[in-house]
Amino acid sequence: MANSTLGKAAILMFGPPGSGKGTVSKVLMARLGLPHISTGDILRENVQAGTALGREAKAVMDAGKLVSDDLVNRIAAERLSRPDCANGCILDGYPRTLEQGKVLAGLLAKLGLEPVVVYLDVDYNVIVARLTARRSCPKCGAVYNLVSKPPKAGGLCEVDDTPVVIRDDDKEDVIRQRFANYEKQTQPLVDFFTGKVKRFHRVKVGEGSPEENCERVCRLLANG
Ligand code: AMP
DSSP, rough: OTTTOOOEEEEEEEEOSSSSSSHHHHHHHHTTTTTTHHHHHHHHOOOTTHHHEEEEHHHHHHTOOOHHHHHHHHHHHHTTSSGGGTTTTEEOOOOHHHHHHHHHHHHHHHHHHHHEEEEEEOOOHHHHHHHTEEEOTTTOEEEETTBBOOBTTTTBOTTTTBOOOOGEEEEEEEHHHHHHHHHHHHHHHHHHHHHTEEEEEEEEEESHHHHHHHHHHHHHHHOO
16 A cells, blocks of 8 residues: 555554554554554563563553553653654554543644544454453564464464463453553543544454454555
C-alpha cells in the first residue's frame, strides 16, 4: 500500500488488551514502512533490563494497572522526536487515557503529524479466551498461542528452546482488571478523538482471523 494516501500520519491503534493491536500494528509497520511504537514493549524492555524506569513500572504492570501518565508521556515524547518518525508512526497502546490523548494531540500538532484512529472493537469473552492461551518466551520475546500458534513440543520456544511462560499480566484476574481499566479510562479518550480527527476507523474484530483483520484495516487506510 502506498503511503501517499495516508500522508504524514500517526496511526493510533485503539482497542482493549487482546484485541490484536500488536499483530495489526506489525503488519502495518511492514506495509507502510512506518515505525511501530508500543509503550508496553518499551516498558517491558526496561523491566527486563532492570533500568530505573523499569523498576518504577514493574509492580504497577504486574497488577494490571496503568503506569502514570507522566511516565508514558515522557517515553512517547522521546520516541516520537526521533528521526524515523518524521513521516509518521504507528502508536500501539498509547495513548490510553484522556490526559495522555491531550498531551499527544499537542505533540503531534507540533510534529506536523495527523492523528488517524484505528479502533479494534472486540467482545470481552473473545479476549479472555485469546489471552489465557497466550505464551511468550522470556528470553527472546517470541509470542505463541496454545490454540493458533503453539510452541515446540514440551512448551519450548522455536527460536532458542527456552520454556515459554504465561505473562504475569495475561492471567485471568489480571485480564479482567485490565479490561475494566480500559473501558473506564479509554472511553473518554475515544470520545475526545472522535470529534477531533478526520479519519476514525472502527473495525469490529473477533470473528475473523488476524490476517483477515489486518487486510480490512489496510483497505480502510488505503481508501482514506
Ligand atoms: P500492553 O502490552 O500495551 O498491554 O502494556 C502492558 C502494560 O504496560 C499495561 O498493562 C500497563 O501497565 C503498561 N502500559 C503500557 N502502555 C501504557 C500507557 N499508554 N499508559 C499507561 N500504562 C501503560
